Amino acid sequence: xxxxxxxxxxxxxxxxxxxxxxxxxxxxxxxxxxxxxxxxxxxxxxxxxxxxxxxxxxxxxxxxxxxxxxxxxxxxxxxxxxxxxxxxxxxxxxxxxxxxxxxxxxxxxxxxxxxxxxxxxxxxxxxxxxxxxxxxxxxxxxxxxxxxxxxxxxxxxxxxxxxxxxxxxxxxxxxxxxxxxxxxxxxxxxxxxxxxxxxxxxxxxxxxxxxxxxxxxxxxxxxxxxxxxxxxxxxxxxxxxxxxxxxxxxxxxxxxxxxxxxxxxxxxxxxxxxxxxxxxxxxxxxxxxxxxxxxxxxxx
Amino acid sequence: xxxxxxxxxxxxxxxxxxxxxxxxxxxxxxxxxxxxxxxxxxxxxxxxxxxxxxxxxxxxxxxxxxxxxxxxxxxxxxxxxxxxxxxxxxxxxxxxxxxxxxxxxxxxxxxxxxxxxxxxxxxxxxxxxxxxxxxxxxxxxxxxxxxxxxxxxxxxxxxxxxxxxxxxxxxxxxxxxxxxxxxxxxxxxxxxxxxxxxxxxxxxxxxxxxxxxxxxxxxxxxxxxxxxxxxxxxxxxxxxxxxxxxxxxxxxxxxxxxxxxxxxxxxxxxxxxxxxxxxxxx
Numbered sequence: 001x002x003x004x005x006x007x008x009x010x011x012x013x014x015x016x017x018x019x020x021x022x023x024x025x026x027x028x029x030x031x032x033x034x035x036x037x038x039x040x041x042x043x044x045x046x047x048x049x050x051x052x053x054x055x056x057x058x059x060x061x062x063x064x065x066x067x068x069x070x071x072x073x074x075x076x077x078x079x080x081x082x083x084x085x086x087x088x089x090x091x092x093x094x095x096x097x098x099x100x101x102x103x104x105x106x107x108x109x110x111x112x113x114x115x116x117x118x119x120x121x122x123x124x125x126x127x128x129x130x131x132x133x134x135x136x137x138x139x140x141x142x143x144x145x146x147x148x149x150x151x152x153x154x155x156x157x158x159x160x161x162x163x164x165x166x167x168x169x170x171x172x173x174x175x176x177x178x179x180x181x182x183x184x185x186x187x188x189x190x191x192x193x194x195x196x197x198x199x200x201x202x203x204x205x206x207x208x209x210x211x212x213x214x215x216x217x218x219x220x221x222x223x224x225x226x227x228x229x230x231x232x233x234x235x236x237x238x239x240x241x242x243x244x245x246x247x248x249x250x251x252x253x254x255x256x257x258x259x260x261x262x263x264x265x266x267x268x269x270x271x272x273x274x275x276x277x278x279x280x281x282x283x284x285x286x287x288x289x290x291x292x293x294x295x296x297x298x299x300x
Numbered sequence: 301x302x303x304x305x306x307x308x309x310x311x312x313x314x315x316x317x318x319x320x321x322x323x324x325x326x327x328x329x330x331x332x333x334x335x336x337x338x339x340x341x342x343x344x345x346x347x348x349x350x351x352x353x354x355x356x357x358x359x360x361x362x363x364x365x366x367x368x369x370x371x372x373x374x375x376x377x378x379x380x381x382x383x384x385x386x387x388x389x390x391x392x393x394x395x396x397x398x399x400x401x402x403x404x405x406x407x408x409x410x411x412x413x414x415x416x417x418x419x420x421x422x423x424x425x426x427x428x429x430x431x432x433x434x435x436x437x438x439x440x441x442x443x444x445x446x447x448x449x450x451x452x453x454x455x456x457x458x459x460x461x462x463x464x465x466x467x468x469x470x471x472x473x474x475x476x477x478x479x480x481x482x483x484x485x486x487x488x489x490x491x492x493x494x495x496x497x498x499x500x501x502x503x504x505x506x507x508x509x510x511x512x513x514x515x516x517x518x519x520x521x522x523x524x525x526x527x528x529x530x531x532x533x534x535x536x537x538x539x540x541x542x543x544x545x546x547x548x549x550x551x552x553x554x555x556x557x558x559x560x561x562x563x564x565x566x567x568x569x570x571x572x573x574x575x576x577x578x579x580x581x582x
Contacts, residue, residue: 017411018408019486020401021398021411023396024399031453032424035436039428039432042431103312103315105316109322110572112327113326118564119514120513120556121514122532123532135348137348138348139348141348179575179576180576231425254427257428267435274429274431278425281425
């Protein structure tokens with residue numbers, strides 16, 4: 001036994017480990033590093049055609065100071081903010097309920113809550129586009145009608161359009177986040193709850209002092225991917241408004257990249273938006289992670 | 301004693317009622333879509349989406365149109381989605397499991413750097429790279445092809461991470477035994493270790509298939525002609541302000557969701573473990 005372990009440690013496998021990981025290295029170099037560098041370079045260029053490229057310094061970044069960019073930045077930030085505000089507390093509560101031994105039919109409900117995640121943004125978006133339609137007989141307006149409220153033209157106003165976007169996102173992601181939080185709950189040692197019971201703690205005390213701290217890593221993870229997903233949002237808005245976005249309703253940063261790059265063919269400016277978006281996502285996540293003490297935890 | 305038991309029961313009933321209400325809200329869109337898929341498109345245009353059932357106007361016509369309308373474009377999209385999803389899933393599993401295994405089992409120079417790179421790439425929204433990736437696929441001559449859709453994202457860093465986490469927990473004795481028997485390193489992987497990773501393959505297969513089937517942003521950019529569209533791109537091309545395609549839109553949406561629902565109902569555990577194994581560790 002000792003002998004085999006010795007040979008195991010001594011043996012170097014030469015090129016073999018690199019062959020195993022080569023798919024990632026190749027894919028990273030070709031489809032990630034090269035495009036990233038090329039985006040950075042293009043963001044300092046004016047590109048009029050294949051042979052007509054000139055460096056223009058920071059001009060593309062200066063051009064970001066325009067109302068359309070700020071509309072896109074504002075929309076994307078508000079969207080990210082609301083999705084986090086809804087898609088953290090709500091799934092935590094549902095996960096706690098579904099994790100409770102006394103809850104009836106836990107597995108059935110867990111499956112039901114997950115089902116929307118199976119739909120594509122397009123299919124879900126098609127439904128909500130018509131559910132939030134302007135007809136008074138359509139789903140949401142019909143409900144309002146029963147409550148005596150006049151029909152609303154949901155997708156033609158900024159605030160109600162944003163509401164429709166957040167509803168779509170909540171419907172699709174609720175079940176996924178529930179599963180994340182359920183797996184987090186299962187990692188909290190049961191003894192903690194037992195000793196709290198002995199100390200006579202009530203349900204709310206236990207939730208605040210045991211459950212929430214125990215879920216901290218999962219909360220951090222969910223917020224991180226929500227920042228990433230929220231700032232990269234595009235398809236949801238695309239199903240509601242296409243690429244036209246009248247009056248900037250639902251215009252997102254990625255959509256702005258798409259419009260600038262593909263519709264107006266201004267690759268340089270579109271790249272500057274992309275790099276700015278990347279920096280924003282990184283900065284927001286660093287702020288968020290330090291707020292939740294993630295880095296502090298890494299140190300000790 | 302009796303009293304506490306009673307309150308627990310009452311609490312259970314309240315929770316159950318609330319969960320049933322929540323489930324009704326969650327499932328409602330599926331029911332709305334199903335009912336609307338049997339109505340003529342002009343009904344949707346005029347009245348929006350609702351649960352009104354009027355058997356006089358409802359029929360299977362829309363489903364027939366999926367096959368016949370526009371020379372069967374919808375069937376092309378379905379076929380394209382099936383092919384792309386299969387290509388993506390098979391290739392992704394083959395490649396990312398090798399990388400994950402390599403990172404977990406071998407000690408080699410640069411391993412930590414590569415692993416950190418995997419984690420870093422997971423944190424960058426790919427949407428910012430669509431412009432240079434578009435130019436790259438044009439340059440590589442794979443624009444408007446299956447390969448153009450599949451290749452750039454087939455080595456998913458998430459899947460690499462997942463397989464790496466799984467392979468770390470595999471018993472190393474099997475590897476040593478394989479070496480003593482004179483197996484090569486690839487032989488050990490394919491004949492001994494890969495079969496041990498079957499549960500991981502099951503979970504990742506479903507998650508990768510779901511991601512690929514539903515992917516939108518990248519196919520939208522790569523696929524330029526109608527007959528090459530996938531389901532998501534084809535359906536989104538049917539959405540117009542004039543509502544002239546509503547017959548196809550809802551029935552087509554319903555048919556596009558069915559494969560994943562069937563897969564999910566058959567194998568719920570794999571969906572859920574794909575999301576959680578090794579995924580969330582502070």
